[in-house]
Amino acid sequence: xxxxxxxxxxxxxxxxxxxxxxxxxxxxxxxxxxxxxxxxxxxxxxxxxxxxxxxxxxxxxxxxxxxxxxxxxxxxxxxxxxxxxxxxxxxxxxxxxxxxxxxxxxxxxxxxxxxxxxxxxxxxxxxxxxxxx
Amino acid sequence: xxxxxxxxxxxxxxxxxxxxxxxxxxxxxxxxxxxxxxxxxxxxxxxxxxxxxxxxxxxxxxxxxxxxxxxxxxxxxxxxxxxxxxxxxxxxxxxxxxxxxxxxxxxxxxxxxxxxxxxxxxxxxxxxxxxxxxxxxxxxxxxxxxxxxxxxxxxxxxxxxxxxxxxxxxxxxxxxxxxxxxxxxxxxxxxxxxxxxxxxxxxxxxxxxxxxxxxxxxxxxxxxxxxxxxxxxxxxxxxxxxxxxxxxxxxxxxxxxxxxxxxxxxxxxxxxx
Numbered sequence: 001x002x003x004x005x006x007x008x009x010x011x012x013x014x015x016x017x018x019x020x021x022x023x024x025x026x027x028x029x030x031x032x033x034x035x036x037x038x039x040x041x042x043x044x045x046x047x048x049x050x051x052x053x054x055x056x057x058x059x060x061x062x063x064x065x066x067x068x069x070x071x072x073x074x075x076x077x078x079x080x081x082x083x084x085x086x087x088x089x090x091x092x093x094x095x096x097x098x099x100x101x102x103x104x105x106x107x108x109x110x111x112x113x114x115x116x117x118x119x120x121x122x123x124x125x126x127x128x129x130x131x132x133x
Numbered sequence: 134x135x136x137x138x139x140x141x142x143x144x145x146x147x148x149x150x151x152x153x154x155x156x157x158x159x160x161x162x163x164x165x166x167x168x169x170x171x172x173x174x175x176x177x178x179x180x181x182x183x184x185x186x187x188x189x190x191x192x193x194x195x196x197x198x199x200x201x202x203x204x205x206x207x208x209x210x211x212x213x214x215x216x217x218x219x220x221x222x223x224x225x226x227x228x229x230x231x232x233x234x235x236x237x238x239x240x241x242x243x244x245x246x247x248x249x250x251x252x253x254x255x256x257x258x259x260x261x262x263x264x265x266x267x268x269x270x271x272x273x274x275x276x277x278x279x280x281x282x283x284x285x286x287x288x289x290x291x292x293x294x295x296x297x298x299x300x301x302x303x304x305x306x307x308x309x310x311x312x313x314x315x316x317x318x319x320x321x322x323x324x325x326x327x328x329x330x331x332x333x334x335x336x337x338x339x340x341x342x343x344x345x346x347x348x349x350x351x352x353x354x355x356x357x358x359x360x361x362x363x364x365x366x367x368x369x370x371x372x373x374x375x376x377x378x379x380x381x382x383x384x385x386x387x388x389x390x391x392x393x394x395x396x397x398x399x400x401x402x403x404x405x406x
Contacts, residue, residue, distance in 0.1 A: 006147050006149060006272075006274070006275050007147070007274070007275055008253045008274055008275060008277075008278070012147070015146075015147075015275065015277065016146075018253075019146065019277045019280075019281065022246075022249070022250060022281050023281065023284065025246075026246065026281065026284060026285055026288055027288065029242065030288045030289075030291075030292045031292065032238060032239070032242055033239050033242065033243065033288065033289050033292050033293065034239075034292055034293055034296045035239060035293055035380055035383065041310075
């Protein structure tokens with residue numbers, strides 16, 4: 001006679017609870033299953049603000065242009081972008097004389113999974129001050 | 134009507150699983166896990182962890198040879214059918230940290246979840262090192278862990294299809310841009326075409342058709358008549374995709390999960406033995 005084990009936990013209702021919990025986990029973590037098209041489009045501009053308030057747009061270095069379309073979600077792009085900009089500013093300030101009180105604003109306009117750059121983030125560097133957002 | 138509905142749900146979730154196909158899936162899963170989780174780290178090398186503060190535990194523990202060897206041994210015990218439920222869960226715990234390594238997370242997440250769900254199946258009544266001493270004509274438990282694996286596969290394709298259903302992607306603009314910048318792309322689509330021999334396929338057709346295929350793969354497996362054509366379509370899709378963009382082991386992991394639909398897990402035992 002065939003013996004059937006029709007439940008995992010010997011109780012249909014406990015089985016259903018476990019099934020439901022695992023199903024919820026699948027659904028709530030599904031966003032992590034997206035692949036290469038998950039991208040951030042970014043446009044970076046740099047403004048230098050002198051102590052007297054005079055604002056000058058400075059050309060951004062070449063390496064920033066490669067961030068124009070990045071196949072990662074914004075949070076990962078931010079980590080990468082901040083690290084790159086921090087390193088660049090540190091080297092710049094070490095190599096060039098800049099008047100105290102000068103401020104550099106890195107303005108990053110970006111779109112999440114879209115070419116519509118409708119979001120903005122500014123990373124500010126002030127000479128004689130630590131970089132901050 | 135409610136009784137009919139309940140009966141359908143009962144059948145959908147609690148039909149008994151054929152032990153032979155459960156065993157075959159178990160063996161295949163163990164092999165896939167060894168390939169996807171362990172082989173990339175076998176030679177060491179640089180890895181990026183999603184949470185940078187945890188770099189040290191990864192380099193000191195999770196990516197060390199002893200840890201990987203232990204994981205491999207547990208995978209072998211699981212695949213060989215030696216207390217697969219217990220070793221399946223142990224393996225899932227061991228592999229959990231490896232899901233959070235950049236570049237591998239999608240394939241590993243779906244396989245880890247498959248392992249967790251499949252560990253609920255009693256898959257050691259056939260083809261196993263230590264046969265379960267219960268009646269050999271008994272089944273491997275209810276079908277609902279297999280249903281979770283099937284749902285996982287549908288979610289994989291569905292979420293990707295939905296996320297691609299944007300004007301920017303469907304127009305081909307995203308693929309064009311990413312083919313220039315992303316090192317994962319193996320072709321250059323910057324002139325608006327994918328060149329295959331004498332064919333020049335507009336990128337927007339590539340983008341639209343790939344999205345449509347993913348919608349088909351989301352749904353097609355759930356109907357008996359469309360199951361095999363969907364599997365064939367899926368295999369062709371992934372084989373072509375491998376020529377266009379590198380997505381690591383995800384192609385193989387996804388195709389492996391087709392077995393969750395193609396294996397006749399609900400076949401009565403006396404017909405299979």
